[in-house]
Structures are given as C-alpha cells and as structure tokens.
Amino acid sequence: MALRSTALCSTTSLPFRRSRAVVLSVAALGTVGLAACAPPGQVTSTDKGTLPSVFTSSPPPAGYAPGGENEAQAPVQEGSKLTADIKGSDGKTIGTATFTDIKGAIEVTIEAKGLTPGNHGWHVHEKNVCDGDFTSAGAHLMKDNVDVGGQFPTLYVMKDGTGTLTTTTDLFSWEDLTNGGNGRAVVIHDVTDTTKRVACGVVKE
C-alpha cells in the first residue's frame, strides 16, 4: 500500500520498481512519502500553525467589540492631520501648512509661494485669528512659560518666491495644537523686519 501510494504521487519512483532493494527502501519510507505528497496548496492534518486566525462560525470572544468601545478608547490616532490655509495681507492664499501627528511628535510641512526670497521666520501663534496685519494671532504659543511655538527652523524662500520646509517638534502636544477644536495660527514673518507679519493661516481640521 505504501509503495502504491508513493508511486501515485511520484513519477520518479517508477524506474526504481525494478530493484527489489530499492522498492523495499521506498516502502519503508512510505509514510514520509505520503506526507510529502499533499497537493500544492493543501496541508496535511498534522501540520501545525494552520489554525484560522479569524473568527469564523464561532461567536466572538466576550469583550471583543469591532468598531465599538475598543476604538472609542483609543488615544489620538497617529497620522491625524491639521492644515492651515496661509494667506497674505491681501487675503489671497500663498501656501499651506500641514501638521501630522506622528509617534510622540508633530511633523510640520510648509509650502509657500509668492514670498520675498530669503529666510522667513515663522511660528505657531496662540490665537486662531488672522485679521488685518495679523497681530490678531497674538504671541507665540507658550507652554509652562516656555516659547514652544517659536522654535522652528526658518523657511527659506528661493528666488522664484517658493519655499518648502518639513520639520518636527515635540515641544508641544497635539492637544496644544488643536486647542479644544479652536486651533492656533501659523504666522510667517518678513525677511528683514522680523516683527512684521506677512502671512497667516488658522490651523484647523
């Protein structure tokens, strides 16, 4: 029986049937041969690690709530984004700031155009208002009496007036930025007169 089963699934075994010694040794290996004869894509019942990892016809374990309370208890989801439509003093959009919640930090990307070439200071200001000369945005975002909104590398604007920058900070939290849903403001300053605010955008979802 063992020889027949082996022969059925191994074309190379046929020539060896002429030799009794080989036939006997093949027969002795019959069990092994059978195990190796499972068709491609199928596994034998003795294989380990083939138990299904998903819930099938059985009810889910107690406490498992897909899309329910398990997710509601999750902290701020990594990858959340906030954006600011940055406008010049004439009210026209000149760029975008995108804030992304990454693990333990915030990534900021600024893309701007139509700015004076050179290095522009820019900051997260405390108030979510961009009116007039943008003093409405208030001072830099502070935390525990530390200026946490003003510590970013400058935005270098090229001769064509465009500038991009991506940086990260862990000086303030995602909650500091969202401000209870009110947001903050991104302010870009003038190249030469750093007290002058040339562009502003409210950070929002």
Ligand SMILES: [Cu+2]
């Ligand atoms: Cu500023």
